[in-house]
Amino acid sequence: MKFRIVKDKIAGSTMLVLTILSVLLAVLVGWGLYYKSLPLLEKNTLWDLLSSSAWKPSKGQFGFFAFIMGTLWVTAIAVLLALPLCLLSSIFISEYAHPRLRKIIVPVVDLLSGIPPVVFGVWGVLMVVPFIENYVAPHFVAYPMGYSVLAGGIVLGVMIFPLIIALFLEVFSAVPREMRDASLSVGATKWQTVKFVLLKKSLPGLVASVVLAVSRAFGETIAVLMVCGSVAIVPQSVFDSGYPLPALIANNYGEMLSAPEYESALLFAAFLLFAIIFLFNAVSRIVLGRIKKRIE
Amino acid sequence: MKWKKIEEQFFKALMILSTVVIVASFFLIVGTIVSKGLPSLSWEMLSEIPTGDFYMGGEGGILNSIVGSLYIAAGSSLLALLISLPIVIYINVYLKKSSWMGNLTRLGYDVLFGMPSIVYGAFGFTLMIYLGMKASLLGGIIAVTLLIIPIMVRTMDEVVRSVPKELFEASYSLGATRYETAFVLLKQVAPGIFTAILLAFGRGIGDVASVMFTAGFSNDLPQSLQDPASTLPLAVFNQLSSPVEEVQARAYGAALILTIVVLLISISARMMSKRLSKNKI
Numbered sequence: 001m002k003f004r005i006v007k008d009k010i011a012g013s014t015m016l017v018l019t020i021l022s023v024l025l026a027v028l029v030g031w032g033l034y035y036k037s038l039p040l041l042e043k044n045t046l047w048d049l050l051s052s053s054a055w056k057p058s059k060g061q062f063g064f065f066a067f068i069m070g071t072l073w074v075t076a077i078a079v080l081l082a083l084p085l086c087l088l089s090s091i092f093i094s095e096y097a098h099p100r101l102r103k104i105i106v107p108v109v110d111l112l113s114g115i116p117p118v119v120f121g122v123w124g125v126l127m128v129v130p131f132i133e134n135y136v137a138p139h140f141v142a143y144p145m146g147y148s149v150l151a152g153g154i155v156l157g158v159m160i161f162p163l164i165i166a167l168f169l170e171v172f173s174a175v176p177r178e179m180r181d182a183s184l185s186v187g188a189t190k191w192q193t194v195k196f197v198l199l200k201k202s203l204p205g206l207v208a209s210v211v212l213a214v215s216r217a218f219g220e221t222i223a224v225l226m227v228c229g230s231v232a233i234v235p236q237s238v239f240d241s242g243y244p245l246p247a248l249i250a251n252n253y254g255e256m257l258s259a260p261e262y263e264s265a266l267l268f269a270a271f272l273l274f275a276i277i278f279l280f281n282a283v284s285r286i287v288l289g290r291i292k293k294r295i296e
Numbered sequence: 297m298k299w300k301k302i303e304e305q306f307f308k309a310l311m312i313l314s315t316v317v318i319v320a321s322f323f324l325i326v327g328t329i330v331s332k333g334l335p336s337l338s339w340e341m342l343s344e345i346p347t348g349d350f351y352m353g354g355e356g357g358i359l360n361s362i363v364g365s366l367y368i369a370a371g372s373s374l375l376a377l378l379i380s381l382p383i384v385i386y387i388n389v390y391l392k393k394s395s396w397m398g399n400l401t402r403l404g405y406d407v408l409f410g411m412p413s414i415v416y417g418a419f420g421f422t423l424m425i426y427l428g429m430k431a432s433l434l435g436g437i438i439a440v441t442l443l444i445i446p447i448m449v450r451t452m453d454e455v456v457r458s459v460p461k462e463l464f465e466a467s468y469s470l471g472a473t474r475y476e477t478a479f480v481l482l483k484q485v486a487p488g489i490f491t492a493i494l495l496a497f498g499r500g501i502g503d504v505a506s507v508m509f510t511a512g513f514s515n516d517l518p519q520s521l522q523d524p525a526s527t528l529p530l531a532v533f534n535q536l537s538s539p540v541e542e543v544q545a546r547a548y549g550a551a552l553i554l555t556i557v558v559l560l561i562s563i564s565a566r567m568m569s570k571r572l573s574k575n576k577i
Contacts, residue, residue: 008473015386019397022383022445023404029411029419029442036422085314092311105319107566112322114495114562115555116502118529122536122551123325126332158321165318191304212410219412221505222533246414246505253421253509270418274411281410285403 030274037268039261049268055232062265064272069234070149070242074224075217077153077238082160083210090168091194095180106169113162121226124155129227137239147229149242155223164213167288171205172198174291205291208284215280219273221246245269326555333552336545342553346515358550363517364525367433369501372440373493379441380448381489385478388456389464402453409446414505416442421509434521436511443506444496451495455488456481487568494565502558504529528554 040049040062052063093102133146175198183193199206229241230251249266344357387398420439429435463484467477482489504527512524513534528550535547 004473004476008475011475011478012386012390015382015390018379019383019386019401022379022449023401025442025445026404026408029415032419032422033415085317088307088311088314089318092308092315096308096311097315105315108319108322110566111559111562112318112325114498114502114558115322115325116504116529116558118502118504118532119329119551119555119558120325122532122548123328125536126328126548127324158325161318161321189300189304191307192300194307215410216412219410219414221412221414222529226533226536246412249414249418250505250508253418267418267422270415274415277410277412277415278407281407282403285406285410289399289403289406 081157431512
């Protein structure tokens with residue numbers, strides 16, 4: 001009889017240790033990357049690293065500005081593309097669509113989230129890049145080139161559709177049915193109800209979801225790397241090539257071991273991604289968690 | 297009066313249009329991959345390893361990558377399950393529903409879930425250098441395990457939380473300890489756990505950025521955990537960057553195989569999750 005209780009206690013403390021260790025993993029990842037980027041941070045000030053666009057590893061110059069701008073361009077295009085489409089579509093799915101139709105749309109969107117990044121990349125190379133090169137860019141620039149931040153933004157935008165829609169649908173479901181009914185009963189149309197009740201009520205949740213989507217877009221590597229052109233310049237227009245931070249890490253890991261400073265620079269890039277995404281994720285998850293609690 | 301009707305119609309049309317665009321994008325991607333990949337698909341591709349001049353258009357197939365992918369995805373799913381199951385049991389059975397520790401753990405995993413795979417890849421690489429390991433099957437398994445633990449914990453936690461508390465109470469009232477109750481719970485949520493494994497497996501098999509640094513690359517089948525291994529997404533990525541057209545065509549074929557595998561896994565995972573619990577309570 002006693003033995004069962006002892007077993008219960010032992011299992012409990014083992015699992016407690018495992019749980020604590022696993023959560024410490026987040027801290028460990030951050031600390032490990034920070035520790036590895038220390039050599040670079042000792043030689044250069046943080047401001048210099050972030051604001052200089054001189055990238056000459058052989059001369060020991062590591063300026064991340066071009067890569068940061070590349071990431072921002074691609075992320076901005078992706079979010080600008082995905083946000084209106086996903087907002088309209090999630091309103092349709094949650095407010096207008098017949099349950100039977102919803103049961104078809106939601107699984108398809110779900111399947112989209114399961115497609116591996118490299119397949120998105122192949123699709124980008126096969127379809128998005130030629131499309132931009134042949135049909136879009138020639139109207140705007142003299143030397144059209146498909147591999148551009150626009151191509152990266154489009155591929156990335158499609159990649160974050162499922163995430164945004166899933167989050168938006170959850171946020172909308174937290175708005176009580178009675179609020180919609182009250183609005184409809186005083187003669188508002190469905191769209192007016194959406195505009196004045198649903199969107200107003202769910203604004204904090206929507207913002208948190210977008211922040212989460214931005215941080216997802218920030219870190220996506222392979223698909224973007226395959227279509228962005230990987231030229232280390234600060235993009236001036238959507239048709240310029242770009243070189244986002246994650247692509248920088250992925251492209252150069254082979255040479256990373258040739259110089260300790262180089263390794264330090266690449267792991268600093270990884271640390272930068274980690275820090276930004278950690279912050280964005282933590283804040284938006286706390287906001288979304290509060291909203292979820294309200295339903296329960 | 298008329299205006300609000302027009303507005304309603306206008307926005308409804310926009311919404312339908314957006315939904316069509318989003319749903320169509322899925323079929324567009326799958327359609328593109330199928331139409332480009334199908335011509336270069338052959339039995340040889342599935343059943344042979346690359347020969348010496350494979351990357352210049354020579355003979356061979358991508359069996360090495362298929363096997364490597366399966367090893368890495370299966371190994372890391374198993375490892376991740378062994379780690380995540382106790383965590384999920386602890387925060388749901390041992391801790392009270394609103395305990396700060398449970399909430400902190402959930403928040404931690406939400407944040408880890410959002411981490412891009414390149415961060416895990418870079419961290420795994422640093423860890424391997426620190427431990428003196430070379431890029432190998434084991435290295436790839438470790439990096440992918442780190443990547444999929446958050447997926448497993450989150451998915452299983454969601455399933456377990458949907459179990460009514462009467463099940464726990466019934467078990468406790470019969471004198472069972474929390475440890476014994478955990479087994480009652482596991483029996484109830486077994487299909488949900490299987491769904492979580494499938495989802496994690498699908499993510500693990502498709503990810504590149506985490507295995508790029510850690511798994512190495514090899515034309516041979518891995519014989520031991522210390523051997524470098526190739527994976528399917530790596531094969532797609534490497535072959536696509538080749539200037540030879542035949543090799544590129546094979547990249548499309550490999551992408552098609554990967555897409556089929558991943559879609560099959562996702563579809564069966566969703567079908568599983570329809571019956572999340574064994575017995576209706």
